Amino acid sequence: MKCIEGRALLAFVAAGALFAVAVGDEYLLHLCVLVMVYTILATSLNLIVGYVGEFPLGHVAFFGIGAYAAALLSVKAGWPVWATLPAAASLAALAGFGIGAITLRLQGPFFVIVTLAFAEVLRLIAGNWVSFTNGPMGIAGIPHPAFVDLGGFISGKRGFALIGLALAAVSLFAAYRFVYSNAGRAAVTIRENRYVAQSVGIQPWRYALFAFVIAASTAGLAGAFYAHYLSFVGPEVFGFSFTASMIIMVLLGGKGTLTGPVIGAVAVTVLEEYLRETKELRLTLFGLAVMGVVLFAPTGVVGALHRRLARLAR
Amino acid sequence: MELFAQFLANGLVSGTFYALSALGLTLVFGLMRLVNFAHGDLYMVGGLLGWAATSQLGLGFFSALALVVLMLAAAGWLVDRFCISRLRDQGEEPGILFTIGLSIFLANTALLVVGSTPHQVPAPVPNEPLLLGPVVVTKARLFAVAVCAAAITLAHLMIQKTRLGKAMRATFQDPLAARLAGINTERIYASTFALGAALAGTAGMLLGSIYVAQATIGGLVSLKAFVVVILGGMGSFAGAILGGLLLGVAESLWGGYVSTGTVDIIGFLLVILILLVRPYGLFSRRAERA
Numbered sequence: 001m002k003c004i005e006g007r008a009l010l011a012f013v014a015a016g017a018l019f020a021v022a023v024g025d026e027y028l029l030h031l032c033v034l035v036m037v038y039t040i041l042a043t044s045l046n047l048i049v050g051y052v053g054e055f056p057l058g059h060v061a062f063f064g065i066g067a068y069a070a071a072l073l074s075v076k077a078g079w080p081v082w083a084t085l086p087a088a089a090s091l092a093a094l095a096g097f098g099i100g101a102i103t104l105r106l107q108g109p110f111f112v113i114v115t116l117a118f119a120e121v122l123r124l125i126a127g128n129w130v131s132f133t134n135g136p137m138g139i140a141g142i143p144h145p146a147f148v149d150l151g152g153f154i155s156g157k158r159g160f161a162l163i164g165l166a167l168a169a170v171s172l173f174a175a176y177r178f179v180y181s182n183a184g185r186a187a188v189t190i191r192e193n194r195y196v197a198q199s200v201g202i203q204p205w206r207y208a209l210f211a212f213v214i215a216a217s218t219a220g221l222a223g224a225f226y227a228h229y230l231s232f233v234g235p236e237v238f239g240f241s242f243t244a245s246m247i248i249m250v251l252l253g254g255k256g257t258l259t260g261p262v263i264g265a266v267a268v269t270v271l272e273e274y275l276r277e278t279k280e281l282r283l284t285l286f287g288l289a290v291m292g293v294v295l296f297a298p299t300g301v302v303g304a305l306h307r308r309l310a311r312l313a314r
Numbered sequence: 315m316e317l318f319a320q321f322l323a324n325g326l327v328s329g330t331f332y333a334l335s336a337l338g339l340t341l342v343f344g345l346m347r348l349v350n351f352a353h354g355d356l357y358m359v360g361g362l363l364g365w366a367a368t369s370q371l372g373l374g375f376f377s378a379l380a381l382v383v384l385m386l387a388a389a390g391w392l393v394d395r396f397c398i399s400r401l402r403d404q405g406e407e408p409g410i411l412f413t414i415g416l417s418i419f420l421a422n423t424a425l426l427v428v429g430s431t432p433h434q435v436p437a438p439v440p441n442e443p444l445l446l447g448p449v450v451v452t453k454a455r456l457f458a459v460a461v462c463a464a465a466i467t468l469a470h471l472m473i474q475k476t477r478l479g480k481a482m483r484a485t486f487q488d489p490l491a492a493r494l495a496g497i498n499t500e501r502i503y504a505s506t507f508a509l510g511a512a513l514a515g516t517a518g519m520l521l522g523s524i525y526v527a528q529a530t531i532g533g534l535v536s537l538k539a540f541v542v543v544i545l546g547g548m549g550s551f552a553g554a555i556l557g558g559l560l561l562g563v564a565e566s567l568w569g570g571y572v573s574t575g576t577v578d579i580i581g582f583l584l585v586i587l588i589l590l591v592r593p594y595g596l597f598s599r600r601a602e603r604a
Contacts, residue, residue, distance in 0.1 A: 287419025
């Protein structure tokens with residue numbers, strides 16, 4: 001399992017690099033950037049949903065914190081991109097530690113809603129604290145990384161696609177190392193049976209918090225990258241639509257696997273773009289698709305593949 | 315002091331509205347362990363149907379309300395029977411994801427059908443101010459409070475006094491034992507979800523006559539209802555009422571004395587604070603099962 005997943009992730013990164021280098025179309029490269037952002041976000045959410053087994057509905061909080069951190073640090077303090085990205089990830093990790101330490105004491109629906117409450121509080125603060133975040137007008141003019149504007153082969157959208165790919169690779173590697181470490185196995189034990197985990201000396205809160213902090217920092221990284229890409233952030237980065245996309249990607253792809261969220265991110269981004277043709281009907285169909293997946297493919301694409309493979313092996 | 319009394323009265327009025335909006339959510343959660351993210355959208359559908367029935371079809375307020383209740387109960391029953399029943403006993407996640415999908419579907423279908431313009435359900439009583447000692451309340455609001463109280467009492471009596479209500483409570487306590495005692499739990503679940511949807515629709519139509527009925531309102535209503543339910547303790551009937559009043563008064567005082575722009579924040583701060591101190595809500599006993 002470890003071998004297959006590692007190779008599948010490597011194949012994804014290689015395919016992404018090939019795509020970014022070979023394709024010249026601006027629109028396709030834009031899609032590639034979006035896929036990378038969502039790959040990081042879905043992988044990050046999956047660490048909590050799939051391995052700790054809790055359901056955070058406010059994971060977008062860390063995405064937003066990362067985006068605002070990058071925006072404020074580069075616009076108000078003049079930091080360069082190579083400094084804002086790690087700073088945003090660290091700030092998001094710090095926030096993850098604080099929020100996780102509080103929320104992970106709760107389980108089930110209470111955890112679900114208190115995480116949502118944190119995301120909403122942050123959204124309201126971002127929208128109302130005008131002197132700091134510029135309120136609903138947002139922060140514009142976030143600089144691009146210097147080489148993107150130089151105009152060589154790796155400039156413009158292709159440059160962003162490659163940065164996104166690099167960040168996605170870093171996040172996937174972090175997730176991979178976590179999942180196949182003792183901490184990752186401990187987290188799975190907590191997911192499977194909290195009481196058994198405690199009886200063998202695993203402290204649920206501690207290991208869940210560890211996963212939470214890693215997930216928060218990668219989500220913050222995605223937020224910072226997104227802010228630099230759009231060169232604008234507003235309170236919408238704390239919006240529920242990002243959360244909904246992340247959840248759908250993780251569950252559609254298959255939670256608790258490393259490849260699932262990647263497949264989900266690619267599939268949902270492409271599906272959303274494809275449905276754009278149907279304009280107003282798009283989100284209606286999207287809602288129907290989500291309901292259909294829950295009812296008819298509850299283990300996601302990867303789960304269905306597993307079952308098919310197991311049947312073939314027999 | 316007079317200002318305080320006025321804020322308090324406003325808070326109690328909107329608190330009653332919050333209580334009714336959250337009642338369906340807390341019932342569905344308490345009895346079915348289902349976190350219903352489509353609750354706010356059922357509220358929205360109730361409001362828009364009420365608007366369509368009164369100002370488009372020309373029905374009276376109460377006959378339109380009866381129609382809304384019937385339609386939403388039927389829709390809730392069907393959704394439970396054909397969809398949610400397949401997700402039972404699979405933990406919380408499938409239910410959460412399904413209702414998020416339902417919420418996206420309902421909100422955008424409503425947007426397609428009636429657009430995003432706000433509509434007002436015509437109130438059966440005029441919107442005149444009424445002086446009660448030092449405080450002023452409009453007649454329309456007072457009427458809505460009365461209907462809220464009636465709806466809450468009816469729901470309470472239904473759960474406490476009828477055979478169906480008794481079966482619901484039995485199913486809540488122990489589904490297996492309820493089945494052994496000859497209760498058709500599938501029917502109970504469907505009725506519970508139908509009741510939850512009907513309550514959401516009632517709240518939507520009634521409050522559509524005070525505020526507005528609009529296709530995009532569902533998300534905010536769901537969030538507020540969650541706040542109320544968490545404050546009171548999930549699944550607790552009295553908790554939902556107290557939680558609603560608490561939220562209404564807190565918001566009104568915050569809006570009056572601190573700032574109106576950040577009113578929505580107070581509910582979430584309350585939730586975070588209360589869950590820190592009492593992780594299962596203010597009025598619910600800790601229940602943990604292995």
